[in-house]
């Protein structure tokens with residue numbers, strides 16, 4: 529944990545420290561630590577300070593290069609098309625005194641971006657904002673379709689379900705904190721394995737050369753979008769995981785948070801249903817945003833993507849639980865198990881929802 533003074537010292541690599549009033553925690557990400565930098569006389573934050581989790585993003589140089597390519601490319605296209613209010617529509621990272629968009633202080637990596645004025649995050653969407661989100665993520669992929677510089681795979685195999693299942697197998701075999709000797713845990717192992725082949729369809733199609741990878745956001749949770757005060761989508765944030773992936777990543781991960789009527793870690797499974805109005809609205813927006821490039825096979829497999837992401841997230845939370853909670857931040861000892869149950873329930877609810885749509 530960092531006190532205000534040490535945060536100000538870190539921020540002073542990017543910003544004149546005499547400008548800073550106070551630095552306070554912001555948001556609820558599970559990976560990086562995020563703070564808002566307040567300046568004198570302003571009610572809104574002026575900058576966002578982030579401690580980069582370099583256990584997860586081991587190549588910080590590549591991380592920031594990816595992000596600079598992506599934000600630069602989008603900014604240029606917006607400028608060329610005469611888009612108004614560009615500074616609120618694409619992130620801008622501040623250069624540090626080193627000339628880079630990050631600094632290493634002691635053993636820690638830090639970066640600063642401008643806070644987007646008059647923006648808010650939401651944890652829930654309406655069908656209208658889900659349509660807009662579909663458009664925005666579709667447009668995001670479309671804007672990045674012609675990036676020339678190579679975007680590195682910042683976390684190799686990030687959304688490769690076969691790889692995530694192998695990691696789960698390794699966790700089970702190692703059982704480093706003795707969590708395997710439990711009926712419920714064994715029960716989830718069986719349920720997950722029974723569906724492993726079916727859920728690995730995307731990877732098989734990729735090997736057969738039928739499915740492309742495109743530059744995707746890969747963390748399209750609702751809280752990774754900024755909205756204006758009227759509820760319109762302003763800007764897509766949290767660009768750390770932008771990398772080549774199946775479009776399923778962006779489609780499926782958005783619905784995993786947005787169409788869930790409960791929380792990602794809801795201890796009350798009765799709260800968890802899959803909202804088909806959100807699904808349909810998001811689908812419409814996404815198809816509109818991606819109409820210039822989406823192939824018939826990608827389109828046909830979007831319902832599979834909606835199932836794949838709760839399934840994959842359950843596998844990831846579950847493996848972390850068995851590993852003794854080394855990856856995701858937890859707020860209480862059973863948290864990753866509670867998350868596993870909630871994602872599994874969501875997975876089942878998507879299946880139920882799909883059966884309803886077929887009837």
Ligand code: GN1
Pocket residue numbers: 556557558559560584746747749752766769792841
């Ligand atoms: C992590 O940082 P955050 O909370 O936006 C994770 C995502 C998961 C998500 C689950 C790099 O995202 O893949 O879907 O938690 N990011 C990474 O809430 O692992």
Ligand code: MG
Pocket residue numbers: 557558747751752766
């Ligand atoms: Mg995030």
